[in-house]
Amino acid sequence: MFDFSTAAPREQTNAEKYTLREELFGTQDVLPAWVADMDINTPEFVLDAVKKRLKHPIVGYEEVSDSAFMAQIAWMQKRHGVAFEREDMFYSHSVVASMAVAIEAFTQKGEGVIAQTPVYPPFFHTVKKLERRLVLNPLVQREDGSYTFDLEDLKAKIDKDTKLLLLCSPHNPVGRVWHEEELRAIAEVCYENGIIVFADEIHCDLVYKPNRHIPFASLSDKARDISLTTIGVGKTFNMAGFAMSSVAVSNASLREQFHKAYERVHFAQGAVLSHVAFEAAYTEGEAWLEALLQHLQKNYTMLAELSRSYANLIKLTPIEGTYLAWLDCRGMALKDRELREWFVKEAKLGLGAGLSFGREGSGFMRLNFAVPSDTMVEIIKRFEDALERYDKN
Template sequence: MRYDFSTSVPREDTNSEKYVLREKLFGTKGVEPLWVADMDIDTPDFVLNAVKKRLEHPVIGYEEVPSSMFDAQIEWMKREHNVEFVLEDMLYSHSVVASMNVAIEAFTQKGDKVIVQTPVYSPFFHSVIEHERDILKNPLKQKDDGSYTFDIEDLKSKIDEKTKLLLLCSPHNPVGRVWKREELEEILKVCLKHNIVVFSDEIHCDLVYAPSKHTPFVSLSQEARNITVTAIGVGKTFNMAGFAISSVAIPNRDLREKFLKVYNRIHFANGSSLSHAAFETAYKDGREWLEALKEHLLKNYNMLQKVCEKFPHLIKVTPIEGTYLAWLDCRGMKLRDKELRDFFVKEAKLGLSAGLGFGREGSGFMRLNFAVCFVKMLQIVSSLEKVLLEYKKID
């Protein structure tokens, strides 16, 4: 089947977060919002049709998570990522961030240290602080080509007896890395040596571009299975964040029981019957749509890269292997962070995520969500090229 991503349904009057909050965040409604990590691309018809079918039954009441829902996800993960889970490993969650907060409370105590590898999605460090744990910051290293890798020596030098948990972002938001197996194995060695639990946020695992291949942390070895909590779901892959459903996979029984003590106290319950139907159908019927989507996203990224290549002394796109989030190195513009943000808002009319929001290491960077339809992407790159031409003249 052929899927068309040339246009998408407008979202301005649909209570979409990225549109509703434009004026509050950017001081104007006159920007294209490219910050929140959902797609301005229509959620697949087969997902919406599953919800419509469920609505044929006139009662929407409390519902248990159907085993068939997790079975569909387990089969997907085995086929697409060569990792095996069983039904008892799986728990419902309404979001990865909620799961992360449970993990912090379950596996650490006040005063313990949690490893965070910056620059990274801001809830990674905000969640640690809110639980009164200490952040052990292990910044990523940027290589000559602009890509990033782990700084293992820095990590080894900072760990002590209070270090209990590592928050891994894989694939990485915002730098776009899909970690190679050997990189993850280095992290595993350190964590095994120091009895550190790994919470692996793998929500972007399906959004990976060839030849890169996602390696689930839990798949590295039996030892990895014993220390890993994996957060996965359909929200990013199929543009289903509004269904508020994801999952947590915990193969180790002791870890699962510790997690459940906090999880049950909070009372996560079982989610929405409509979300169950959407989740299961996405995993059963979504492979062909996803392949077409990734082809489209990569074209969008290449369009952005070509524009930036015209102004290499001003702006560079970090090489991407996964996600639909471009990490723009704007340090060549020699602007302070507020000035850089204002440049994109006031001149380019683009509402991006400021790099500082991902940690101090994000200074001079901006994150741009390129998961939009083709027509909108044309407008974005045209606007960006125009203002960079003007800036070049002034510079």
């Protein structure tokens, strides 16, 4: 019913993934697989909703309709078993901006904010830019290459001035979909120490069976009371350009504190075209998403097969969710700079450098495999040819 074999070319658009190639990789001659959006067409039913709205010739200030939020709430209840209420929901144009507001709302300059590296870079950049103290609680790697939380380290790093934990769930870039007991352990530590949890769940719909996303707020009343959750359509339906997500805050007193900081920076209501696109995605998107997940799994399988053939050089970190592959390239025995250059010059692929996700990312690269089948074949071919040459030398 949905065709993911090919997609519209983005070269002629202002897509970051393409326009920034020269700046990032020093050449246009790379197939870009870095920024976390998809090279897959945004679904027709989303575009149709926008076209329909445009039949009305005035595009002024508009409020997000209750029905848009209710569509998201129903989706989260049905797919993830979490019960948010209309009054919990805040509009946001950006998860990162919501994170900044949460930092402003719940911490003072100099107070501690925890990030679990390697992680999506704004998790630590935002903390530093706002002059809070960054408390690093790196994830630990297990035998099979997958990651988990380091609870002992977390407990040891918390002091009376540690106020907020930024949770990435599912986790970019390591691809974990946290298990209930892992999340419960985090919730327990945070609850006991009076730490608020900012749960960035923007990747929650991109989870491969049998894994299941567990919303932090659904764990228990206590977890719901100490947390804020960000959710949206940006990743799920390739709608980052619509710039619309939401923040759910169920605890009335946290909501009031968040609201004050939110008002201070004039978080308005965003763009009406985004509102209708958002509602259409949550209302009509299930079948498309199921098909997309199957497609992404095929791409992931191709990558897993390749990494098995060159296991001496690269290892694919097990992926439970997200469309981001965290490649352990330490077997290639290259310095980080050499590794980046190898991908650009030898493989002609533009990947995310592991080090940009924190120091623990040394020796790793992140590859975005949310591409149509024809592009995935090309990625595998370039990668395989380069690995073959490297292996021979």
